[in-house]
Amino acid sequence: xxxxxxxxxxxxxxxxxxxxxxxxxxxxxxxxxxxxxxxxxxxxxxxxxxxxxxxxxxxxxxxxxxxxxxxxxxxxxxxxxxxxxxxxxxxxxxxxxxxxxxxxxxxxxxxxxxxxxxxxxxxxxxxxxxxxxxxxxxxxxxxxxxxxxxxxxxxxxxxxxxxxxxxxxxxxxxxxxxxxxxxxxxxxxxxxxxxxxxxxxxxxxxxxxxxxxxxxxxxxxxxxxxxxxxxxxxxxxxxxxxxxxxxxxxxxxxxxxxxxxxxxxxxxxxxxxxxxxxxxxxxxxxxxxxxxxxxxxxxxxxxxxxxxxxxxxxxxxxxxxxxxxxxxxxxxxxxxxxxxxxxxxxxxxxxxxxxxxxxxxxxxxxxxxxxxxxxxxxxxxxxxxxxxxxxxxxxxxxxxxxxxxxxxxxxxxxxxxxxxxxxxxxxxxxxxxxxxxxxxxxxxxxxxxxxxxxxxxxxxx
Numbered sequence: 282x283x284x285x286x287x288x289x290x291x292x293x294x295x296x297x298x299x300x301x302x303x304x305x306x307x308x309x310x311x312x313x314x315x316x317x318x319x320x321x322x323x324x325x326x327x328x329x330x331x332x333x334x335x336x337x338x339x340x341x342x343x344x345x346x347x348x349x350x351x352x353x354x355x356x357x358x359x360x361x362x363x364x365x366x367x368x369x370x371x372x373x374x375x376x377x378x379x380x381x382x383x384x385x386x387x388x389x390x391x392x393x394x395x396x397x398x399x400x401x402x403x404x405x406x407x408x409x410x411x412x413x414x415x416x417x418x419x420x421x422x423x424x425x426x427x428x429x430x431x432x433x434x435x436x437x438x439x440x441x442x443x444x445x446x447x448x449x450x451x452x453x454x455x456x457x458x459x460x461x462x463x464x465x466x467x468x469x470x471x472x473x474x475x476x477x478x479x480x481x482x483x484x485x486x487x488x489x490x491x492x493x494x495x496x497x498x499x500x501x502x503x504x505x506x507x508x509x510x511x512x513x514x515x516x517x518x519x520x521x522x523x524x525x526x527x528x529x530x531x532x533x534x535x536x537x538x539x540x541x542x543x544x545x546x547x548x549x550x551x552x553x554x555x556x557x558x559x560x561x562x563x564x565x566x567x568x569x570x571x572x573x574x575x576x577x578x579x580x581x582x583x584x585x586x587x588x589x590x591x592x593x594x595x596x597x598x599x600x601x602x603x604x605x606x607x608x609x610x611x612x613x614x615x616x617x618x619x620x621x622x623x624x625x626x627x628x629x630x631x632x633x634x635x636x637x638x639x640x641x642x643x644x645x646x647x648x649x650x651x652x653x654x655x656x657x658x659x660x661x662x663x664x665x666x667x668x669x670x671x672x673x674x675x676x677x678x679x680x681x682x683x684x685x686x687x688x689x690x691x692x693x694x695x696x697x698x699x700x701x702x703x704x705x706x707x708x709x710x711x712x713x714x715x716x717x718x719x720x721x722x723x724x725x726x727x728x729x730x731x732x733x734x735x736x737x738x739x740x741x742x
Contacts, residue, residue, distance in 0.1 A: 650701065654697075
């Protein structure tokens with residue numbers, strides 16, 4: 282290709298591929314300097330209008346910290362003085378150059394810091410959570426606990442603390458908090474699989490490594506959690522640190538709780554822990570969790586491929602009209618715990634963790650399947666009439682925690698027997714309903730979820 286220029290410059294001859302490359306570079310330069318900033322400005326203005334409308338109906342408005350650019354948050358995090366000191370210590374301990382250690386800190390920050398999108402959260406996540414919850418379960422949400430929550434200072438940092446029974450917990454609590462705020466979850470390594478990781482990060486979640494933590498990583502995580510806490514971001518954490526393998530409540534791990542308490546500036550903004558108790562009549566992963574508990578290790582014999590296959594199988598059964606929901610699930614809100622009103626707990630993370638788990642335990646709902654499982658393990662095979670009487674007697678001390686279908690013990694027993702029988706977990710002989718031999722670990726898994734609220738017995742321990 283030949284280009285003719287002005288007479289004073291002569292003629293320049295270029296290959297076609299080079300001319301095309303020059304045009305490409307010119308196009309990229311034009312886009313990066315003129316087009317992209319305009320597009321970013323357009324979408325950012327649109328996002329700001331969406332957030333302004335959302336904040337008018339949310340109980341707790343989305344804080345500016347949550348809307349800050351991810352790049353800015355990463356820069357602010359890695360240049361924090363305490364993180365800088367941790368970088369220098371990391372370099373000395375591992376014999377690294379300081380710039381290499383600094384890049385490790387940047388990598389950790391990029392891994393942790395979310396990229397919240399109001400459109401993704403309220404446009405997709407909330408609708409998906411509502412649809413999936415109601416497709417899989419009959420959801421029982423008691424709003425009586427929302428009264429004390431509504432009295433919490435609107436400017437306080439609210440942290441929802443929950444028992445961890447299933448990966449469905451994320452979905453249920455997102456559904457529960459839909460009209461209150463946008464939650465920022467602490468999620469483990471399971472969610473770092475592409476493309477799931479990008480979606481979860483867009484919904485405001487931040488990733489936590491359960492293993493291979495260095496002092497530098499812990500410092501970066503600590504400073505991010507404290508930045509978010511001071512910024513008023515509503516968060517959701519699982520104090521137990523992971524899924525319950527036997528169905529019962531566990532001793533809390535105080536790492537995140539310690540970061541939250543130490544990062545709070547109670548004079549400027551209160552920090553309030555809101556206990557959320559969840560229970561299920563059917564945990565999707567129950568056999569996987571029971572197997573891991575039997576082996577004594579937190580390694581689950583399940584893969585992403587098997588999860589996708591099971592999801593497709595459920596969709597096929599749904600499409601062909603053969604799908605039945607997995608019973609009921611219930612969510613209860615416990616009494617909020619204000620650190621401003623309990624300043625002594627802020628200095629003792631272990632005591633704070635115990636108090637949080639105590640309030641969660643107190644609010645756990647008692648569903649028919651766990652209750653009947655407890656009674657059968659305690660008393661052995663029982664007749665239907667005896668089960669109804671036992672449910673009525675046991676339920677007298679449970680108050681609002683007891684969830685009865687149609688409000689009667691008879692309906693609760695019939696429902697539980699039907700659910701357990703459909704899974705082949707019960708046998709009936711001479712009118713006596715009792716667990717099959719292979720069913721006892723599964724019944725114990727569900728009985729453990731309410732064991733702390735019911736009369737003790739050796740069979741359900």
